[in-house]
Amino acid sequence: MDSILKIENVSKSYTGHKALDDVSLEVPRGAVYGLLGPNxxxxxxxxxxxxxxxxxxxxxxxxxxxPLTGGDVFKIGYMPEERGLYKKMRVGEQALFxxxxxxxxxxxxxxxxxxWFERLAIADWWERKVEDLSKGMAQKVQFIATVVHEPKLLIFDEPFSGFDPINANLLKxxxxxxxxRGATIIFSTHNMASVEEICDHITLINKSHNILSGPVxxxxRSAGGNNFEVVHRADDSTLSAALAERAIIVGESHNIIGGYRESKIYIPRDEDVKRVIAALNxxxxxxxxxxxxxxxxxxxIRAVNGTL
Amino acid sequence: MKNIYLIISREYLERVRKKSFIVVTLLMPLLMIGLMIAPTLMMLYSGSDLKRIAVIDRSGIVASELVSSAEVEFVREEQLTKDEACRIYNNDSDIFGVLYIGSDIESRDSVQLITNSSSSLMLEENIAGQISAIVEREKLRRYNIDNLETILAEVETHIDLSTYVNDGTGDETTMESTSSGVSYILGIALGMLLYMVIILYGQMVLTSVVEEKASRVIDVMVTSCSPFALMMGKILGIAAVALTQIAIWAALIISASKFLLPSLLLADGAAAGDMMLSAAMGTLGNTGYLASLFAYVALFLIGGFLLYASLYAAAGSAVDSVQDGQQFNSVIMLPIILSMIIMMSVFNDPNSPLAFWASIVPLTSPIVMITRIPFGIPGWEIALSVVLLYATFVATTWLASKVFRVGIFMHGKRPSWSDLWQWVRMK
Known part of the structure; x- marks a missing residue:
């Protein structure tokens, strides 16, 4: 894998608190990489x-x-979670700076x-002062300031916080x-919907550990790969008899339109799915x-609770 | 380097464009002129109230000789006794008080001024002065000397002491003339100027760093430029603001000295006859001298400011709020305040060992040296002081940048002095 960024066994402690414990991950070039985890x-x-x-x-x-050096950092576009803009400056002047x-x-x-101002529909704000902007508006300015020099690697910390759904979509x-256009993007979030829509890779961090990493x-598939939804005409006892040892019913079954029932079943990895299908058929x-x-x-939720 | 320039210009423009900057820059000279003129105006107007004094003269020589003026009018009372006069000329009358002169003037309690409300120092000096002059003249007259008036006029003497700094040639036309009075005033003014600029603008650096930290702009900044560039940009940007302000003031004063003072001198200078005033006018009217003085001011002001600003920047980077900065601020202020105390002793003897060393040692040198310069200081002393000052600035900036680099990312606990020292030694 061609990775643009590689993190190897990084640990960081603050007084009385371990913030990162032996975290490793690899960010493929050209990926949209999500860093997930609870607050x-x-x-x-x-x-x-x-x-x-x-x-x-x-x-x-x-x-x-x-190894990353001081000078490399200037090639990264970074948008911190707590947005930092000079309040007394005008928007355009600040972005230019x-x-x-x-x-x-x-x-x-x-x-x-x-x-960029045209694209994000904020062209009229060029002369406005930053202190007059709403949080969302300031976010857009900050976003533009982060990406305008078209860095190869972009890092956004909670990019969607403070945005309404329309603007969040625009940002996505x-x-x-x-x-x-060739950039690699890393962003942190606890908004899972955005992860499904745009991330192709994720790392899940919980209690300072990397607990899950890989392509989305x-x-x-690996987290839920053996669960199937079956639509059929049998009652529960017939179904469970037909499945016998090959699979088990998970949760409740219920009737759906047309005289059919819907059930969830779990087929263990070593079982041949075709045989289950034949038996059900x-x-x-x-x-x-x-x-x-x-x-x-x-x-x-399952990963954080340790039930994955 | 380009980034430092960008940061300097951002810091500079943000401050110079503020309305408060423009207002302060233009109002300050007016305020200073106002402060200088106010006492004169107050004297003019407070003295205009005419006081009438009833004079009871038992000696018979004083009353006829007393001269009334705009402030005081003497009214002779031939008939009344002191007690009667006091009774009649109470608060309700238009007489301010009663001057009683006994028959033997020089005996104790013989000359009395009894007023209805408290008299002024000026009035008392006027009366006492007139009476003693009258008595002196009377005594002289008793010697029966011929042509007394002519002799008195002849013996009256006025000495004009010209002071120069010896340059070894013995030719005073090439020597620099001096005036302790003017040097004193210039010294105080320049010392105060440096004191104010270093403290006000130095603390502006501290505030600016703390704000940058608190607003989290710092996170964006340090992924865009080096911490050193950020620190120097801030210091130099604010220095440029201070210089702009002083340059505007200097331009105002120099243009006043070139165009305003000559006409003032023609109008009043000759009549004034006041040595110090005319010397001051001469100094202030010497545009070349003023320009060289401003050059020295700029040299020590920039050096002193940069030295202290780097310390303030380090202090600002180490704390989360301006209040927390007080701990470091008060320590940084110590040598500045010490300079002010030493500055006062400079006026007694500009060349005392204390004055000399304080103007060489970098932390006190800017303020003390600029106070000494108007008195005329050997060039090598100034050169040594400047070299040491700028060398120390380089050293403190280096130290400050080490603290700054770590400090700006620290949030939470207020660091101790030993923490700061650790940051300096961190690789």
Whole structure:
């Protein structure tokens, strides 16, 4: 795997509290990478280690296979969770300031910023003062300031907090757009819906540990891979007799329209699904059988509770 | 380097564009002029109230010689006794008080001023002065000297002491003339200026760093530039604001000295006859001297400010709020306040060992040296002081940047001095 960022055995302690304990992960180039976890799990600490705001006690951070140095940080676009903008400055001036700090010329920065302001429908705010903006508006400005120099690696800490659904959607599309243009995006969130929609990889951090890492579809399949939804005509006892030792019924069955019943069954990994289908077809009037993928929300809760 | 420039210009523009900056910059000179003129105006207007004094003269030589003026009018009373006069000229009359002169003027309690409300120092000096002059003249007259008036006019003497700094040539036209009075005033003014700028603008650096930290802009900033660039940008940006303000004031004063003072001098200078005033006018009217003085001010002001600003930046980076900064602030203030105390002793003897060493040692040198410069200081002392000051600035900036680099990311517990020292030694 071609990884842009590799984190190896990173630990970080604060007085009396371990924020990160031997965390390792790998971010593939071009991915949208979600860092999930409950509040206080260590997501922000991990991000601050990557941006070198916090120095890890042990472990390494590799960017493009080389240990991260001070200068590398300037190539990263970073939007912290607690948004930082100079309150007394005008919006346009402020965006220009950050863009030029990141190395754009004044003309180039202004040109790109104007385009971004149009795209996010905030062109009218160019002359407004930051202190007059609402939280969501300030978020958009901060987002633009983070991405305007088109860095290869972008890190957003809770990018969707403070946005209404319409603007959150707008932001999601812009994030996917950035990925399509070649950027790698890491973002932390506890909003699972956004993870399903845009992440292709995730790491789940809980109590300072990396408890789950990998591509989203793979995680979902492995977490719920053996659950199936069956639609059939049999009652519960007929169904369980037909399944015999091959599978077990999970939870309640219930009637649905057309005289059918719907049941959830669990087929162990070593069982041949075809034989189960044959048995159901012969005895229960099988209409359909499909694999049920758990939602990221379920996985998140089960992983945090240790029941995955 | 480009980033430092961007940060400097951001810090600079944010402050210079504020309305408060423009107002303070323009109002301050007016306020200063007001403070200078106010006492004169107060004297003019408070003295205009005419006081009438009834004079009972038992000696027979004083009353006829007393001269009335705009402040006081003497009214002779031939008939009344002191007690009667006091009874008649009570609060209700238009007489301010009764001046009683006994027959033997020089004996104790012989000259009395009995007033209805408390008299002023000026009035008392006026009366006592006039009476003693009258008595002196009377005594002289008793010697029966011919042409007394001519002799008195002839012996009256006025000495004009010209002071120069010896340059070894013996030719006073090449020597620098001095005036302790003017040096004193200039010294105080410049010392105070540096004191104010270092404290006000130094604390502005502290506040600015703390705000940056509190608003979390710092997280964005440090992923965009190095902490050192951020710190220097802030210090230099605020220094530029201070210099702009002083440059505007200097321009106002220099243009006043070039265009306003010459006409004032023509109008009053000759008539004033006041040595110190005309010396001051001469100094302030010497545009070249003023310009060189401003150059020294700039040199020590920049050096002193940068030195203290780097300490303030380090202190600001270590704390979460301006209040927490007080712990460090009070320690940083110590040498500044010490400079002010030493500055006062400079006026007694600008070349005392204390004054000399305090103007060489970097933490006190900016304020003490700028106070000494108007008195005329050897060039090597100034050069040494400047070199040491700027060398120390480089050293404190290096130390401060080490503290700053760690401090800006620390939140929560207020660090102790030993924590700061640890940060300095961290790789």
């Amino acid at each position: 206080g799990a260590g997501k922000t600490t991990l991000i601050r280690v990557i941006t070198r705001i916090t120095i890890a006690d042990s472990g390494r951070v590799l960017l493009d296979g080389k 950050f863009a030029r700090l990141k190395g754009l010329t004044k003309q180039e920065a202004e040109h790109r910023l104007r385009r 599309e812009e994030i996917l757009g950035l990925r399509d 579809d793979q995680i979902r 012969d005895n229960c009037g099988l209409r359909s059988l499909r694999e049920v993928m758990p939602s990221m929300n379920d996985i998140f």
